[in-house]
Structure formats: C-alpha cells, structure tokens
Amino acid sequence: MRLSRRAVVASTFTLLVGLSIAVPPVAAAAPAPAPAQPGLDRFLSQELSWGPCTDFARTDADRQTFADPKFDCTYLEVPLDYANPDGKTAKIAMLRQKALDPAARIGSLFTDPGGPGGSGVSFLPSIAGLIGNGEVAQKFDLIGFDPRGVGVSEPTIDCSNTAEIDADRADLDLDTSPEGVAKTEQEYKDFAQRCADRVGLDVLANVGTRDVARDLQIAHQVVGDEKLNYVGYSYGTHIGSEFAEQFPQSVRAMVLDGAVDPSLNPVESRLTQARGFQRAFDNFAKACVGQAGCPLGTDVPGASKKLQDLLRPLINTPVPAAGGRTLSYNDAMTGVLTALYSESLWGFLQEGLVQVTQGNGANLLRLADAYYERAPDGSYSNLLEAFPVINCVDSDRLTDRSVALEISKESLEIAPFYDAGVGPSDALEQCSFWPVPPTSQPGPVEAPGLPTVLVVSSTGDPATPYEDGVSLARQMKARLLTVENDGHTVALQGANACADAAATRYLVDLTLPAQDTTCARQTAPGGQPAPQAGG
Structure with missing residues (x-):
C-alpha cells in the first residue's frame, strides 16, 4: 500500500535455499467458473477495439513510450453500479503488449502496480521492459489496466486541481493543538465535499476494490480467457485476494507480491506500515553509518534522532531546490519514505541528506515529486x-x-525516524468524514475452491511488511516465497533472479516453488527515482 503523507504518524540478483521441486497446485477437481451475474451479458459479449495508445497518454513520457507500435490500447465497458447493470457505465483503460510467440501463447496476464491509484496503463511498459523477452513475455499478452476511477479510466476521480494539490503539499499540518486538529479536520471535510461535487456520489460509492474485482472478472473473459492470470503488487494484492474471494473458481494463476493483509483489525492496519518503515530506515542507516561522511552519525540507534535534527529546521526554513522551488519538511520526509521503498535508491537518499546539510534540497524534492507523480510541467x-x-x-x-x-502515540514510538517533535494528535482521519459508506470490511480471506496461488514477501519490505505476506499466504492456503530483499515488491522486476524464476515457472507451467523456499539476497545497484511496482 502506498503510504500517505500523514499515514505513519496519524494512522497511517541469487541462490535458492532448498530444492527446486515441481509442485503442482492443489488439484481439487476443476470446478467450472462462477456463473455470470444476471444482466451482464452485454458486457461479457462486447468486442474490444484495440488500437494506438496515443489518446491514453497522460504525460510526455507516456506519449513517447506509448508510440511504440508493440503496445495497443482499448477501453472495456463495465457497469458503474453492479447492482444496476442497466444503468450508467464506466470505461476501464487497458494497454497490451501481445505475446512475443503467438504460437506458444497461453493467454493474457493482467497486472496492477498498487496504490490504490496507481496506473496499470502507465506501468505496463515499465514492467514489460523488466520482464524482457523471457517466457512470460513470449507466452502471455501482458495487460496493464487502470482500475475504475484511476488514470485514464472513465469517469476519473478528479477532486483537486494542480493549485489545490500544491497547496496541500505546502500545508505542513503539524499543529497538534485543538485549533490545529480542527483545521486539519476541516481540510478533510473540504476535500470530501470537493470530491462529492466534482466526481459525484454515485462514482465515489462504486470505486472500491470489490468492484475492481468484478471488472477483472469481465475483462479476462472478454479477452478470451476462461480463467484469470494475474500479477498484483502492493495494493494490487488486495485486488487479487478480493477477486479470489468472489471468484475462486475463475483463477488459473495469481502472483501476489507485497501483500496487504485484509485480516488486520483497525488499529493494526494503521500501525503495520510504521513498523515496516522504521525497519527499512534502520536497514538504510546501518548501510549509511559505516561510511565516511554519513549524515546520520555513527550508530543505528541514534540515526532516527540525527535524521530529525537534520530535517526539523525545514519546518520553519525550507531550503532551495532546483527550478526555483524549495524543499519543505513534509516533502523532505516524503522523499526519505520514497527512497525506503527500494534499496536501489539508498545512495540517492544519502546524497540527498548530505545536500540538505549544504542547504540544497534537490534530491529529496525529486524523490517527493516521484512519490506524488508530479510531471516536469508541474501537473499531477x-x-x-x-x-x-x-x-x-x-x-x-x-x-x-x-x-x-493512541494510534498516533504508538506510531511515534514505533517509528521515531518520522517524529517531527510536535507530539501525538487526536485528529480523526480523512475517511472519518467520507460522504459514502464503505463497501468492504476488514476480515480474513475465505476462498474455498481456490487453486494454490503464489504469495511473494520480502523480508525488508517497508510498506507491506514481511509478516503480512506470511499472514495472507496462510489465509489463502497459498504457497509463500520468501525473498531476502530490502525493497517493496520484487518478482519479475530483474531485482532477484531466484524470485523471477519462481514466478515465471508458476505462471507458465503452474509449477510452484517448494514449501519454505527462500530466495537469498541479491545486491541492488545504485539508482535514481523511477517507476516501480508497488504503491
């Protein structure tokens, strides 16, 4: 799950250990896919019109990438409200790279990068590039989709203009006094009202993961697959587990990497990322303090305080960054969090912290912009x-x-690296003021008849801690692949050859890795902020 700006405080490549044994999925007698919901015939019988992706590009980078003729795009029509399939409709944007070996084609492989809110259309060319020309690309049409409300799907969740987003980034929201709490909560109410006014209550009520799973059930059938092949990262694992609950008999293969644990109770769900990010920060600090000139001092226990000593002055005095902009405290902390998503960004982060000591906010602001998906022209x-x-x-x-x-207090204790020094807050959350009711509730996954699927969990994942993957695998009776990796998601990304091989064999042959398989660490190269799986 992508970490929101206030989430931590306020709520918020190798050797295979063990034998590589061909273990087929549990072979319960293959039941027929779930019957179609009445009223969906016209959606299931629609013919997709694949064509150039020019009109699906949101940014200059997308326009350049989408111009490659190996990609084609289309819209899938679905009901806006599945309780009223004859009513309004929504359009789901999809981008495809056709199987490189049509004669060996198995089917389509849908993928989601996370978020919620991440664009699968923008992500697909990136993950396709990482997958390269291997078996997965040879034998599957790779399809990225924008879930309902996201990216270029229609209608789109569009609650704020660029100026309003910039203003929100500039607003520190660090005042924990009653007056400060009231101001923050009023901002939450104003955002909720803007969404209601600009998007509509009917759309807001029908953009949940429950309905994304229903869209996938239509999508995989419309592209010609009897059953779904799916790779979900981060929040994308929640889409996968929701689909498995609703349509267990419609799954052929499912890789869930960077697991969201839907069974966590309300308090646990708000603290789990605090634990994961503090662990990731400590791992970064361990690598840093062993080097000359590390701005975090010489020992890991003191690194959290050193970070805050360095960044807290930005609360009152932002430092200059590129393009005449400045680095605020919030953007600096967002930049730190962004780099903790991937070990490949640790060098860039360390350089950015050194820059702050020199009155330069360039690297951290660039990291924050990458997190917020801010384009060079200033749009989002x-x-x-x-x-x-x-x-x-x-x-x-x-x-x-x-x-x-209590959540705020515990978060500060669990994640001191994120403690701005203003004390805990009793502010309620944005969702506390939401104008439509939830369509899902926390609870363990129950998916009788589901074939054995693959859950991948990294030991140093900051955003979706390893323990969450263990829990999800247990709930789904899935095969767990443990990866020694300090990053958020790993499979099919060229970061760990063992994990890539395990995911490939499963997707292609339905051959699962042996029980209790662990993929050993593969050293990550230094890197720059770039699109990656997991939100």
Missing part, C-alpha cells in the same frame, strides 16, 4: 486523489478520538 496524475477515495470505500471508519490518539 490523479493518484493523490484516488488513494484516499478508494481507501475510504475499502475500509472502516475511525470515529473515536481516544483511539486516534
């Missing part, structure tokens, strides 16, 4: 708007201030 994707809108119809409501205060 709709990720920042889709993230809370989807979360608020997927989750429970926090309405007890004493619980909010």
Whole structure:
C-alpha cells in the first residue's frame, strides 16, 4: 500500500535455499467458473477495439513510450453500479503488449502496480521492459489496466486541481493543538465535499476494490480467457485476494507480491506500515553509518534522532531546490519514505541528506515529486486523489478520538525516524468524514475452491511488511516465497533472479516453488527515482 503523507504518524540478483521441486497446485477437481451475474451479458459479449495508445497518454513520457507500435490500447465497458447493470457505465483503460510467440501463447496476464491509484496503463511498459523477452513475455499478452476511477479510466476521480494539490503539499499540518486538529479536520471535510461535487456520489460509492474485482472478472473473459492470470503488487494484492474471494473458481494463476493483509483489525492496519518503515530506515542507516561522511552519525540507534535534527529546521526554513522551488519538511520526509521503498535508491537518499546539510534540497524534492507523480510541467496524475477515495470505500471508519490518539502515540514510538517533535494528535482521519459508506470490511480471506496461488514477501519490505505476506499466504492456503530483499515488491522486476524464476515457472507451467523456499539476497545497484511496482 502506498503510504500517505500523514499515514505513519496519524494512522497511517541469487541462490535458492532448498530444492527446486515441481509442485503442482492443489488439484481439487476443476470446478467450472462462477456463473455470470444476471444482466451482464452485454458486457461479457462486447468486442474490444484495440488500437494506438496515443489518446491514453497522460504525460510526455507516456506519449513517447506509448508510440511504440508493440503496445495497443482499448477501453472495456463495465457497469458503474453492479447492482444496476442497466444503468450508467464506466470505461476501464487497458494497454497490451501481445505475446512475443503467438504460437506458444497461453493467454493474457493482467497486472496492477498498487496504490490504490496507481496506473496499470502507465506501468505496463515499465514492467514489460523488466520482464524482457523471457517466457512470460513470449507466452502471455501482458495487460496493464487502470482500475475504475484511476488514470485514464472513465469517469476519473478528479477532486483537486494542480493549485489545490500544491497547496496541500505546502500545508505542513503539524499543529497538534485543538485549533490545529480542527483545521486539519476541516481540510478533510473540504476535500470530501470537493470530491462529492466534482466526481459525484454515485462514482465515489462504486470505486472500491470489490468492484475492481468484478471488472477483472469481465475483462479476462472478454479477452478470451476462461480463467484469470494475474500479477498484483502492493495494493494490487488486495485486488487479487478480493477477486479470489468472489471468484475462486475463475483463477488459473495469481502472483501476489507485497501483500496487504485484509485480516488486520483497525488499529493494526494503521500501525503495520510504521513498523515496516522504521525497519527499512534502520536497514538504510546501518548501510549509511559505516561510511565516511554519513549524515546520520555513527550508530543505528541514534540515526532516527540525527535524521530529525537534520530535517526539523525545514519546518520553519525550507531550503532551495532546483527550478526555483524549495524543499519543505513534509516533502523532505516524503522523499526519505520514497527512497525506503527500494534499496536501489539508498545512495540517492544519502546524497540527498548530505545536500540538505549544504542547504540544497534537490534530491529529496525529486524523490517527493516521484512519490506524488508530479510531471516536469508541474501537473499531477490523479493518484493523490484516488488513494484516499478508494481507501475510504475499502475500509472502516475511525470515529473515536481516544483511539486516534493512541494510534498516533504508538506510531511515534514505533517509528521515531518520522517524529517531527510536535507530539501525538487526536485528529480523526480523512475517511472519518467520507460522504459514502464503505463497501468492504476488514476480515480474513475465505476462498474455498481456490487453486494454490503464489504469495511473494520480502523480508525488508517497508510498506507491506514481511509478516503480512506470511499472514495472507496462510489465509489463502497459498504457497509463500520468501525473498531476502530490502525493497517493496520484487518478482519479475530483474531485482532477484531466484524470485523471477519462481514466478515465471508458476505462471507458465503452474509449477510452484517448494514449501519454505527462500530466495537469498541479491545486491541492488545504485539508482535514481523511477517507476516501480508497488504503491
């Protein structure tokens, strides 16, 4: 799950260990796929019109990438409200790279990069590039899709203009006094009202993961597959587990990497990322303090305080960055969090912290911009708007201030690297003021008849901690692949050859890795901010 700006405080490549044994999925007698919901015939019988992707590009980078003729795009029509399939419709954007070996084609492989709010259309060329010309690309049409409300799907969640997003980034929201809390909560209410006014309550009520799974059930059949092949990263694992619950008999293969644990209770779900990010920061600090000139001092236990000593002055005095902009405290912390998503960014982060000591915010601001999906022209994707809108119809409501205060206190204790020094807050959350009810509730996955699927979990994952993957695998009776990796998601990304091989064999042959398989660490190269799986 992508970490929101306030989430931590306020809620918020190798050797295979063990034998590589061909283990087929549990072979319960192959039941027929679930019967179609009445009223969906016209959606299931639609013919897709694949064509050039020019009109699907949101940014200059997308326009350049999508011009490659190996990609084609289309819209899938689905009901806006599945309870009223004869009513309004929505259009799901999809981008495809056809199987490189049509004669060996198995089917289509759908993928989602996470978020919620991440664009699968923009992500697909990136993951296709990482997959390269291997078996997965040879034998599957690779399809990235923008879930309902996201990216270039229609209608789009568009609650804020660029100026309003810039203003939100500039607003520190660090005042924990009653007046500060009231101001923050009023901002939440104003955002909710803007969404209601600009997007519409009927759309807000129908953009949850429950309905994304229903869209996938239509999508895989319309492209000609009896059963779904799917790779989901981060929040994309939630889409996968939701699909498995609703349509267990419609799954052929499913790789869930960077697992969201849907069984966590309301408090646990708000603290799990704090634990994961503090662990990731400590791992970064361990690598840093052993080097001359590390701005975090000489020992890991003191690194959290050193970070805050370095960054807290930005609360009152931002430092210059490129293009006449400045680096604020919030953007600096967002930049730190962004780099913790991937070990390949640690060098860039360390350089950025050194820059701050020199009065330069360039690297950290670039990292923050990458997190917020800010384009060079200053515009944004709709990720920042889709993230809370989807979360608020997927989750429970926090309405007890004493619980909010306890969560805030525990978060500060669990993740001191993120402690701005202003104390805990009893502010309620954005979803506490949401104008439509949730369509999902926390609870363990129950998917009788589901074939054995593959859950991949990295030991140093900051955003979706390893333990969450263990839990999801247990709930789904899935095969767990453990990867020694300090990053958020890993499979099919060229970061760990063992994990890539395990995912490939499963997707192509339905051959699962042996029980209790661990992929050993593969050293990550230094890197720059770039699109990656997991949101």
